Amino acid sequence: MLDSIPNNVNLENNPKLQRALQRWNPNFLDWWREMGPGGFQEDRIYLRTAIGVGQGGWANYDYVTMPEYRWGIFLANPRQGETIHFGDHVGVPYWDQVPGEHRKDLRRLVVTQGDTEPASVEQQRLLGQCAPSLLDLRNLFQVNVEEARHLWAMVYLLHSYFGVDGRDEAEEMLERRSGHPDRPRILDAFNKPISDWLALFCFTTFTDRDGKYQLASLAESGFDPLARTTQFMLMEEAFHMAVGETGIARVIKRTAELMREGKDPESVGAIPLPVVQRYVNEWATASYDLFGSEDSSNAAAFFAAGLKGRYQESDNSRYPDHVALDDVFEAKIFEEGSWTTRQIPLRRAMNACLLDAYVADCKRVLERWNAVLKEHELSERITLPSVRFGRHMGIYSGQCYDIEGNPSDEQTLQSRMVDWLPSQADYDLVKRSMVPVYEPGKIANWIAPQAKGVGGQELDFEYVQFH
Ligand code: BYC
Ligand code: FE
Numbered sequence: 164m165l166d167s168i169p170n171n172v173n174l175e176n177n178p179k180l181q182r183a184l185q186r187w188n189p190n191f192l193d194w195w196r197e198m199g200p201g202g203f204q205e206d207r208i209y210l211r212t213a214i215g216v217g218q219g220g221w222a223n224y225d226y227v228t229m230p231e232y233r234w235g236i237f238l239a240n241p242r243q244g245e246t247i248h249f250g251d252h253v254g255v256p257y258w259d260q261v262p263g264e265h266r267k268d269l270r271r272l273v274v275t276q277g278d279t280e281p282a283s284v285e286q287q288r289l290l291g292q293c294a295p296s297l298l299d300l301r302n303l304f305q306v307n308v309e310e311a312r313h314l315w316a317m318v319y320l321l322h323s324y325f326g327v328d329g330r331d332e333a334e335e336m337l338e339r340r341s342g343h344p345d346r347p348r349i350l351d352a353f354n355k356p357i358s359d360w361l362a363l364f365c366f367t368t369f370t371d372r373d374g375k376y377q378l379a380s381l382a383e384s385g386f387d388p389l390a391r392t393t394q395f396m397l398m399e400e401a402f403h404m405a406v407g408e409t410g411i412a413r414v415i416k417r418t419a420e421l422m423r424e425g426k427d428p429e430s431v432g433a434i435p436l437p438v439v440q441r442y443v444n445e446w447a448t449a450s451y452d453l454f455g456s457e458d459s460s461n462a463a464a465f466f467a468a469g470l471k472g473r474y475q476e477s478d479n480s481r482y483p484d485h486v487a488l489d490d491v492f493e494a495k496i497f498e499e500g501s502w503t504t505r506q507i508p509l510r511r512a513m514n515a516c517l518l519d520a521y522v523a524d525c526k527r528v529l530e531r532w533n534a535v536l537k538e539h540e541l542s543e544r545i546t547l548p549s550v551r552f553g554r555h556m557g558i559y560s561g562q563c564y565d566i567e568g569n570p571s572d573e574q575t576l577q578s579r580m581v582d583w584l585p586s587q588a589d590y591d592l593v594k595r596s597m598v599p600v601y602e603p604g605k606i607a608n609w610i611a612p613q614a615k616g617v618g619g620q621e622l623d624f625e626y627v628q629f630h
């Protein structure tokens with residue numbers, strides 16, 4: 164079985180890694196059958212498989228059943244530079260082994276990153292049962308197999324570079340479970356249920372985008388295997404985010420069309436804009452928390468050690484100073500009745516810097532969603548919640564801010580929460596819309612069709628062949 168793993172890490176000539184994967188793989192497959200997409204393991208899905216890092220390595224579409232998917236192990240091509248370009252070790256050659264003094268931190272970063280990947284598959288496991296079209300169903304499974312490949316990527320690092328501890332961590336990746344009371348996934352957003360496709364599209368827009376920013380910051384790492392592994396993963400992240408962004412755009416389009424016709428979207432099983440807004444608020448906020456605290460000694464240590472950089476750290480025009488010892492990051496915070504500016508030493512504020520870059524990216528997505536409303540001559544707009552609203556991590560957690568980030572008080576927040584976050588009635592409404600549509604070329608009533616097919620196929624292609 165292992166000879167069929169597409170890879171560019173010379174697996175053929177690495178008996179130690181082969182043995183490690185031979186032990187891990189059956190457990191992985193057991194996990195996939197138990198926690199992967201529920202009910203579709205025998206069906207043939209028109210999926211893309213990465214078989215190389217070059218251009219042609221990408222465009223391999225064919226029917227496969229998911230347990231037979233060829234999960235691969237890829238590193239991006241070697242980087243331009245050859246030396247660490249930020250933190251305390253600027254100019255030191257990239258590490259191709261784990262430096263002893265950074266072993267604990269690196270292991271933790273790899274484990275945290277790796278843990279999110281199977282978590283997301285678990286969160287999405289029942290969505291196939293209410294897919295709005297065959298193409299959406301196929302796209303969900305493409306995301307799922309790629310997240311599982313991301314798990315493979317981190318497990319490759321654990322087995323290759325972290326010895327016995329790495330092997331144990333690789334096993335534990337398959338033992339934790341999203342939302343489990345005793346063995347939860349590591350980061351909070353990965354323990355939240357994703358019960359419908361509106362939540363899926365918000366998750367892939369906002370939470371996979373956290374993935375993009377975290378992976379990009381790890382792609383700057385002085386530990387070269389981590390940098391090149393995450394660089395390759397970023398290519399797959401673009402598809403996940405596109406599923407989310409176009410998904411929400413299609414929901415908005417459908418609702419806007421109905422509103423233009425003077426119909427109440429809910430009465431025909433579509434989703435009213437305020438419900439979309441509340442889902443956006445829920446998932447954007449949960450994703451902000453994934454950046455960790457704005458003021459973080461961990462972040463400072465990761466940066467100093469050259470393990471985790473800022474977004475596009477190697478771009479000198481973005482960051483003239485890659486040592487970051489002299490600067491501060493200013494965070495506005497409301498304390499004891501007035502606004503103050505907290506000055507965070509820049510290295511301690513690396514999570515905040517990454518969050519800033521992320522929020523700017525999210526704003527561009529919202530502009531594109533709002534362009535759909537504008538095209539339909541509607542005055543409604545979707546907005547992004549303030550980074551101060553509803554936080555459970557960081558300097559704003561435990562404080563009272565409204566959705567726009569203005570200071571508030573607990574009572575007001577309580578009374579306004581139904582306007583800002585989804586209520587049980589919202590979840591129920593969305594759930595009622597989720598009727599499965601599995602006929603090629605057909606689409607559910609709550610969402611507009613995709614603009615085009617995938618893998619060179621038309622919209623009405625049979626993307627999933629049921630057994
Ligand atoms: N939930 O110093 P702090 C993806 C913990 S998504 C629970 O503020 P730090 C994907 C933290 O661990 C990308 N715990 O933060 C997307 C620490 O614990 P200890 C995933 C949290 O450490 C969709 C304490 O709180 N990749 O790939 O600077 C589908 C204080 O932490 C949370 C990564 O995250 C939270 N939200 O930064 C599939 C990259 N936030 O020390 C996949 C690797 C913080 O008290 N991870 N804590 O025990 C990291 O770089 C960092 O661990 C974090 C946190 C950015 C997550
Ligand atoms: Fe991923």
Ligand code: FE
Pocket residue numbers: 310371374399400403
């Ligand atoms: Fe992803």
